[in-house]
Amino acid sequence: MLVLTRKNGETIKIGDDIEITIVSSKNDQVKIGIKAPKTIEILRKEVYEQIQEENQQASKDISGLLVNLKSRK
Amino acid sequence: MRLNTKYHNEVEIKEEEILHFEKGIPGFPEETKFVVLPLSEDGSFSVMQSVATSELAFVIASPFGFFRSYDFKLEDSVVEEIELKSENDVVVYSILTVEDPFDKTTANLQAPVIINKANNKAKQVILIEEGYKTKHSLFGKTELHKVKG
Numbered sequence: 586m587l588v589l590t591r592k593n594g595e596t597i598k599i600g601d602d603i604e605i606t607i608v609s610s611k612n613d614q615v616k617i618g619i620k621a622p623k624t625i626e627i628l629r630k631e632v633y634e635q636i637q638e639e640n641q642q643a644s645k646d647i648s649g650l651l652v653n654l655k656s657r658k
Numbered sequence: 659m660r661l662n663t664k665y666h667n668e669v670e671i672k673e674e675e676i677l678h679f680e681k682g683i684p685g686f687p688e689e690t691k692f693v694v695l696p697l698s699e700d701g702s703f704s705v706m707q708s709v710a711t712s713e714l715a716f717v718i719a720s721p722f723g724f725f726r727s728y729d730f731k732l733e734d735s736v737v738e739e740i741e742l743k744s745e746n747d748v749v750v751y752s753i754l755t756v757e758d759p760f761d762k763t764t765a766n767l768q769a770p771v772i773i774n775k776a777n778n779k780a781k782q783v784i785l786i787e788e789g790y791k792t793k794h795s796l797f798g799k800t801e802l803h804k805v806k807g
Contacts (some may be wrong), residue, residue, distance in 0.1 A: 601797070614743045623734040630805055636769045637685035638782055639755065639792040643716050643766065644686075647756040651665060654756075 663707045664715035666695050666715070675708060677773055683782040684769070687716060692780070694751075706751070706771065721752040721765055724796055728767060730785050736772060740779035749773040752784070754796065764793035 596606040603625070608616040619627055636648060661671050677692045691709035698704075702723060708714035721728050734744070742748065750772060752765040767790040773780040 594795055621798070624738055625733050626733075628786075630786060632768075633684060636766070636782070639766050639769070640683060640685040640716075640753065640782075643753045643755040645716055647717060648665065649695075650756055650758055650760050653760040654698050656699070 661693065661707070661709060662712035663695065663705075664713055665697070665705055666707070666708045669695065671709075674778070677778050677780040679780050679782070681781070683771075684784070686714070688780040689734065694718070703754075704751070706753070715755050717754045718751040718771065719754055719765065719796075720721075721750060721767060721770065724765065725767065725794065728786050728790075730770070730784050730790070732772065732783065733786070736781060736783050739771065740781055741777060742774050747774050747776040749775050755793065761797045763796045765796050767794045 591597065591606055592608050593609055600603055602622050604620040606618040606620070608618045610616070621627060628654050659671060659673070661669050663669055675693050677694070678709045678800050679692065681687065682689045686708075689710060692706045693709060695705045695707055697717065702719055704718050706716045709729050733750075736742075749774050750770050752766050752767060752770055754763055756763045767785075769782050769784050769792065771780060771782050
């Protein structure tokens, strides 16, 4: 992993069309501004991992509970 | 074509019923094709069945009947990815995590499945809006509150 040191207000450029700016940093928190093409999805990694985990749980077998669902009118 | 399914045995599906998730869904990046099969007699529950993997199926429901105030804005990246041209083409499902007992079942409101019914392109979208989580009790009386995180 490439590690760069930046100060508040300074920017990193990734390729031609992505810019990451350190908006502010205080104690152990950094506020980051991201400029990227709108086709690029930007997510907090822990949120993505949580969705992966929930999809795993949601895919478990529920055959035993199907009667509850099918009979709903 | 004939399709072996998890909960419906073998069914006949048409090519034009297949939903295309170009990048799969989180946790299942290889699963790009699903079909929606009805489950309950009242139409409120369906199954999103993988075309490639017969053992992979999710129980889904339209969230708006269960969560009246559910509301979100689609990011431009999503609109472009599934080539949405009109709001009228949008179909929304929530993936349910069915629990035993059944009334403990939850809906994932943070990551709805968005379908463009004009071209059958679909995506499980992760909302940036604060306040929607992966587990909202389907039958609980919990009100949806948008809170700043």
